[in-house]
Amino acid sequence: MVIIGAGFAGVAVAQGLRAQNNLQITLVDRRNYHLFQPLLYQVAMAGLNPGDISTPLRRLFSGQRNLAILMAEVDRLDLPGRRIHYDNQWLSYDFLVVCCGSKHHYFGNEEWEEFSPGLKTIEQATEIRRRVLLALELAEKESDLQRRQELLTFVVVGGGPTGVEVAGAIAEMVRHTLVGDYKLADLRSTRVVLVEGGDRVLAAFPTSLSAKAEQFLRDLGVEVKVNSRAANPNSFSITINDEPLRTKTIIWAAGVRPSRLTDEFSCPKDRSGRIIVNSDFSVPGFESVFVIGDQAAFPTNDGQFLPALAPVAIQQGRHLARNISMELKGLPRKPFNYFDKGIMATVGRTRAVVSVGPVQLSGWIAWLIWVFVHIMYLVQVKNRVFVFLQWAWAYFSFGQGARLIVHKTWKFYSGEKIPIQGK
Amino acid sequence: MVIIGAGFAGVAVAQGLRAQNNLQITLVDRRNYHLFQPLLYQVAMAGLNPGDISTPLRRLFSGQRNLAILMAEVDRLDLPGRRIHYDNQWLSYDFLVVCCGSKHHYFGNEEWEEFSPGLKTIEQATEIRRRVLLALELAEKESDLQRRQELLTFVVVGGGPTGVEVAGAIAEMVRHTLVGDYKLADLRSTRVVLVEGGDRVLAAFPTSLSAKAEQFLRDLGVEVKVNSRAANPNSFSITINDEPLRTKTIIWAAGVRPSRLTDEFSCPKDRSGRIIVNSDFSVPGFESVFVIGDQAAFPTNDGQFLPALAPVAIQQGRHLARNISMELKGLPRKPFNYFDKGIMATVGRTRAVVSVGPVQLSGWIAWLIWVFVHIMYLVQVKNRVFVFLQWAWAYFSFGQGARLIVHKTWKFYSGEKIPIQGK
Numbered sequence: 051m052v053i054i055g056a057g058f059a060g061v062a063v064a065q066g067l068r069a070q071n072n073l074q075i076t077l078v079d080r081r082n083y084h085l086f087q088p089l090l091y092q093v094a095m096a097g098l099n100p101g102d103i104s105t106p107l108r109r110l111f112s113g114q115r116n117l118a119i120l121m122a123e124v125d126r127l128d129l130p131g132r133r134i135h136y137d138n139q140w141l142s143y144d145f146l147v148v149c150c151g152s153k154h155h156y157f158g159n160e161e162w163e164e165f166s167p168g169l170k171t172i173e174q175a176t177e178i179r180r181r182v183l184l185a186l187e188l189a190e191k192e193s194d195l196q197r198r199q200e201l202l203t204f205v206v207v208g209g210g211p212t213g214v215e216v217a218g219a220i221a222e223m224v225r226h227t228l229v230g231d232y233k234l235a236d237l238r239s240t241r242v243v244l245v246e247g248g249d250r251v252l253a254a255f256p257t258s259l260s261a262k263a264e265q266f267l268r269d270l271g272v273e274v275k276v277n278s279r280a281a282n283p284n285s286f287s288i289t290i291n292d293e294p295l296r297t298k299t300i301i302w303a304a305g306v307r308p309s310r311l312t313d314e315f316s317c318p319k320d321r322s323g324r325i326i327v328n329s330d331f332s333v334p335g336f337e338s339v340f341v342i343g344d345q346a347a348f349p350t351n352d353g354q355f356l357p358a359l360a361p362v363a364i365q366q367g368r369h370l371a372r373n374i375s376m377e378l379k380g381l382p383r384k385p386f387n388y389f390d391k392g393i394m395a396t397v398g399r400t401r402a403v404v405s406v407g408p409v410q411l412s413g414w415i416a417w418l419i420w421v422f423v424h425i426m427y428l429v430q431v432k433n434r435v436f437v438f439l440q441w442a443w444a445y446f447s448f449g450q451g452a453r454l455i456v457h458k459t460w461k462f463y464s465g466e467k468i469p470i471q472g473k
Numbered sequence: 474m475v476i477i478g479a480g481f482a483g484v485a486v487a488q489g490l491r492a493q494n495n496l497q498i499t500l501v502d503r504r505n506y507h508l509f510q511p512l513l514y515q516v517a518m519a520g521l522n523p524g525d526i527s528t529p530l531r532r533l534f535s536g537q538r539n540l541a542i543l544m545a546e547v548d549r550l551d552l553p554g555r556r557i558h559y560d561n562q563w564l565s566y567d568f569l570v571v572c573c574g575s576k577h578h579y580f581g582n583e584e585w586e587e588f589s590p591g592l593k594t595i596e597q598a599t600e601i602r603r604r605v606l607l608a609l610e611l612a613e614k615e616s617d618l619q620r621r622q623e624l625l626t627f628v629v630v631g632g633g634p635t636g637v638e639v640a641g642a643i644a645e646m647v648r649h650t651l652v653g654d655y656k657l658a659d660l661r662s663t664r665v666v667l668v669e670g671g672d673r674v675l676a677a678f679p680t681s682l683s684a685k686a687e688q689f690l691r692d693l694g695v696e697v698k699v700n701s702r703a704a705n706p707n708s709f710s711i712t713i714n715d716e717p718l719r720t721k722t723i724i725w726a727a728g729v730r731p732s733r734l735t736d737e738f739s740c741p742k743d744r745s746g747r748i749i750v751n752s753d754f755s756v757p758g759f760e761s762v763f764v765i766g767d768q769a770a771f772p773t774n775d776g777q778f779l780p781a782l783a784p785v786a787i788q789q790g791r792h793l794a795r796n797i798s799m800e801l802k803g804l805p806r807k808p809f810n811y812f813d814k815g816i817m818a819t820v821g822r823t824r825a826v827v828s829v830g831p832v833q834l835s836g837w838i839a840w841l842i843w844v845f846v847h848i849m850y851l852v853q854v855k856n857r858v859f860v861f862l863q864w865a866w867a868y869f870s871f872g873q874g875a876r877l878i879v880h881k882t883w884k885f886y887s888g889e890k891i892p893i894q895g896k
Contacts, residue, residue: 082610082878099522106876108654118656121610121878137614172877187505187544191560231531233541453529454595455505455544 051374052134052143053077054124054311056084056107059149059343059363066371068114070378075116076143078136080123082107085172086428088360091212093175094301095219096183096453100172103428127314129336145374149343149367150309152358154302165283166205166300169212178301182220183455185299186228189235202240203297205288207280208304209246210253211395214263216301217244218397221270242272243297245280245290247304252395252403254357259403262412266397280304306358308345320347320355329385331370342366348386360427361391396420474797475557475566476500477547477734479507479530482572482766482786489794491537493801498539499566501559503546505530508595509851511783514635516598517724518642519606519876523595526851550737552759568797572766572790573732575781577725588706589628589723592635601724605643606878608722609651612658625663626720628711630703631727632669633676634818637686639724640667641820644693665695666720668703668713670727675818675826677780682826685835689820703727729781731768743770743778752808754793765789771809783850784814819843 051067053060056079064077086103093100107119126135127148133140154168167174167181182204189201204224206217221242229237244251244267250260251267251274264274278291283302287294307323317334318326324347327333331340331348342348343363347355356362365388373383392406394416402417404410411419474490476483479502487500509526516523530542549558550571556563577591590597590604605627612624627647629640644665652660667674667690673683674690674697687697701714706725710717730746740757741749747770750756754763754771765771766786770778779785788811796806815829817839825840827833834842 082606082876099524100877101522104877108651109876112654120614122614183505191543191545228531231535453505453532454523454527 051075051145051147052141053147053149054134055079055149055151055309055343055345056081057087057149057151057343057363058360059151059367060147061110062364062367063147063149063342063371063374064111064114064117066368067374068116070375071116072378073116073374074118076118076120076141077107077111078120078122078124078134079107080121082119082121084110087170088424089428090169090172090175091215091219093172094169094178094182094216095223096179097219100176104172124311127311129314129333129339132338144338146339147370148311148339148341148345149363150311150345152306152308152344153310155305155307156302157305159281162283162302165285166207166288166302168302169216170306180455181299182224183453186224186232186235186237187455188298190232192235198235199239199241200286200296201298202235202237203243203295203299204241205243205245205280205283205290205295205297205300207245207283207288207300207302209244209248209251209274209276210303211393213244213246213301213303214251214267214395214397216303217242217272218267218270221267221272222398225271240271242270243290243295244272244274245278246274246276247279249276251276254393255395255403255405256410259405259410259412263395263397263403266401266403266412270398306344312345315341322347324355324358326355330373330383331366331386340370342370348388350388356388357393359393362388365389394420394423474498474568474570475564476570476572477557478502478572478574478732478766478768479504480510480572480574480766480786481783482574482790483570484533485787485790486570486572486765486794486797487534487537487540489791490797491539493798494539495801496539496797497541499541499543499564500530500534501543501545501547501557502530503544505542505544507533510593511847512851513592513595513598514638514642516595517592517601517605517639518646519602520642523599527595547734550734552737552756552762555761567761569762570793571734571762571764571768572786573734573768575729575731575767576733578728578730579725580728582704585706585725588708589630589711589725591725592639593729602876603878604722605647606876609647609655609658609660610878611721613655615658621658622662622664623709623719624721625658625660626666626718626722627664628666628668628703628706628713628718628720628723630668630706630711630723630725632667632671632674632697632699633726634816636667636669636724636726637674637690637818637820639726640665640695641690641693644690644695645821648694663694665693666713666718667695667697668701669697669699670702672699674699677816678818678826678828679833682828682833682835686818686820686826689824689826689835693821729767735768738764745770747778747781749778753796753806754789754809763793765793771811773811779811780816782816785811788812817843817846 051073053063056077061084064075067073083104083106089103092098111117122136124134124136133142153170156162167177185201189198192198204220206213224237224240252260252263267274280288280290282289283300287296288300315325320326325341326347327341331342333339333341344358349355369386394402394404396402400417401413402420403412404416404419474496476486479500484507487498490496506527506529512526515521534540545559547557547559556565576593579585590600608624612621615621627643629636647660647663675683675686690697703711703713705712706723710719711723738748743749748764749770750764754765756762756764767781772778792809817825817827819825823840824836825843826835827839827842
C-alpha cells in the first residue's frame, strides 16, 4: 500500500493502520516532516520557529513497524498498471491513497509569485518573515518620507482565514508589539491593506461573523477593501481596482488549487479542480485508489462538496483507515459522513470567530476556544506535552522570539554582500 | 559613538554603556539578531532551532534609550575623517568600536565553499543540516551499495573545537539516535571522518585532553585522521593526503580569518590577519578607534596574542565600556588584563574536555560544566529563565526536534520540482 502525501490526511490514514501487521505501507512525501499548517502564519509573523510546528516523519512513525518512509516526489501515476513513478523508477501498489493537498493559485499569472508569495510551505513562511522584518529595518533607515511609507505599507490579497489571520497578525505585530523598538520610523503609521474580491471577509462563515471579523481587523488598524480586485503585483506596487498602491510587501492568500498530481486523474473534477470521489473516497473506475483531503471533492447530501479543511482531512483519513482494515478482514466498506465540528479563524491575538452549527461566537471566548483546539491538535501531532508549554510561551511572547531575517543563500564568503539594501 | 558588529564583543560594549545618558550609540550590524555562536553546531545537527540561539537586537536593546540599531553592511572606513560608509552614505563618529568577528578561511580556494560549507552563520547551519539529513534520505532510497556508502560518509575538515563538536554530533546522531528510524540504510555503517592537519585535535588544549577527546571521538565511531591534509572538495569526493575519499557531505571547520572590514586597517597584523591593538584596544594612530573580539590581536605579557574566543570578546567589551565611561568623566583609560576562565569543548552529548589553568577535566563531569556554562551565558543573552527549560528540553531530545530539510528557494509553484534527487 502506498500513501502519497504526509499532511493531515496521509498521517491519519497511516496512523489508523498501525495495527495492520500484514500491511506494508510506504508513505511518500517530498518533505521529511509533517507540517501543522494552521499555525504556519505564526512562523511568517515571527511568533514561532519552523521546528515548533513541524514533526519529522521518521520520528512521528518511529514506532510503526508496518510503515516505510520514502522522501521522494511522485511525478506520474499509472492507475491501470497500479504503480507510481518517482526518481525515474516505478513502485507498485495494491492500495493507493493520494492526499497531496493544495497550493496557491495565481490564476495563470505565476510570475506574480515572485512579488507576492503565498503561505503554504516553511520556505514561504520564512521568506514572508524576511520581507516583513526587512521592510521595517529599511523603513528605519529611510529618510525620504514617501519611500518610508511605501516600506510601511503591507498588502494581503485574499480575505479567507489565512488572509484575515496574516493581516491581523501584521497589524498587531507592527502597530503594537514592535512600535517601541524603532526610533526613526513611526510604526503607528503602518498601513495594512486586506484586499478581498467578494463582498465580505471569511465568506465561509455566517455574515454576522464576517462583520465581526471585519470590525476586529479595523480595530487593529487594518484597512479592509471588499469587492476589490488585486492584480499585477511587482517590486514596488500592486494594482487594486485599477489604482496602483505603492508597497514593498505583498502576501498572496487569494486562492488555492489542488496539487499538481491531480492532473494525473482524468475523472470529473469540481470547480476548483478537486477530484470528485465516491462515497468511500475511491476514484471512479479504480476501487483501490483513494483521494482524500484538499485534493478530493467529497459530495455531501445537499449536492455540495466538503470544504478543504484540516478536520475534513483528518476524519477522512481515519475513516479510510477503518475501511481498509475492514476490507482486509473481508468486510464491506462504509460510506463516510463528515462530523462538522465547525470552523474558526483568529484575528490578532485575543479575538477570533467560531461557527459551530447554529452557534456563533466571537471575541475573547472564541479566541480561547481557538487556542484550546489548536494546542490540542498540535500536542497530538508533536506527541509531547512539553510542546504545549513551549508553544504557549512562544505564543504569548508573540513577535519577540523568532524575529530573524535569514537570507536566501547560505554563501557569504570573501567580499560578497548580504542583500539588505532591497529584496 | 558607533559600534560595528553585534556579536559578543559589540553587545558587551553596548550594554556596558547603557547608563551613559549623554552618549548616542549607533550599533550597526548586517544582521538583525545576536547569535549565540557556540551552540550553532546544534542547529546544524538538528538539535536546536535557529530561533533558540538568536536574539533579535531590537529586543535585546529595547530598553536602552541611548542606543539606535542600524541594520546595514559597513563597506568602508575613513579613520582620518572619523566616519564610516554604508548604503552609499557616510556616518560620523567620535568613538568607533570595530568588532565584526571572523569568517571561514579556505586559504585562497574560495570555490571550495560550495562543496564544504563552513559553520559561522544561521544560513550555513541550516544548509549543513539540509545536506546531512538529505544524505540519509537519499541513502535510504539508494539500492546501489557503493553509492549508499558514499551518502553515508561524512567528512569534517579541521580538528579545532568546532570540528570536534560537529564530528562527534554527527556520529552520535546518525550512528545512535537515528539508527532505528531508517529501515533500508544501515546507519551503523556510517563513516564520520575528521581530518586535522596538525598532529592532534584540539591543539589549544593540553596534550592529555587532546588524547582524551580523540578517544571520545573514536568511542562514538569517528575516524580521526591527524597529520592529514584535505583538499579539493567537490560534489562527490575530497582528497585526503592525495587519496580521494568518496563522500557527498563535507563540512569545513579548518580555519578562520578576521572579517572583511579588517582590510580597511593599514596597521600591523598578526599571522592570522588580526589587527594588533594597543593595551586599551585602540588602533595605532587613532586613539578613539578600538578593535576588539575575533578581529583584534591583543598582546599578552608573554609576547603572544589572546585567542579568538567568546569569553575574550565579552571581557574586552565590558572593559572597553568601562574605559569609555571613565573617559567621559575625564579619567584615564586602564589597560586590559584577561581573566582566563579556561577553555572547553564537548564531544557528543555526555563527554567534554575542560582546561582551567592547571586543572584538566574530561568525561561526564567536564560535560556537566560545559552544559552549565553554556546555559548560563545563553540565559543571559536570551534574557529569560524560560529559555533554560526550552534549551534543556531541546538538548535532551537531541536529534528529534529540528530535523527539517528546508530548501534553498522558497518558490515551488506550478510544476517546479523540489531538488531532492541531489544537492
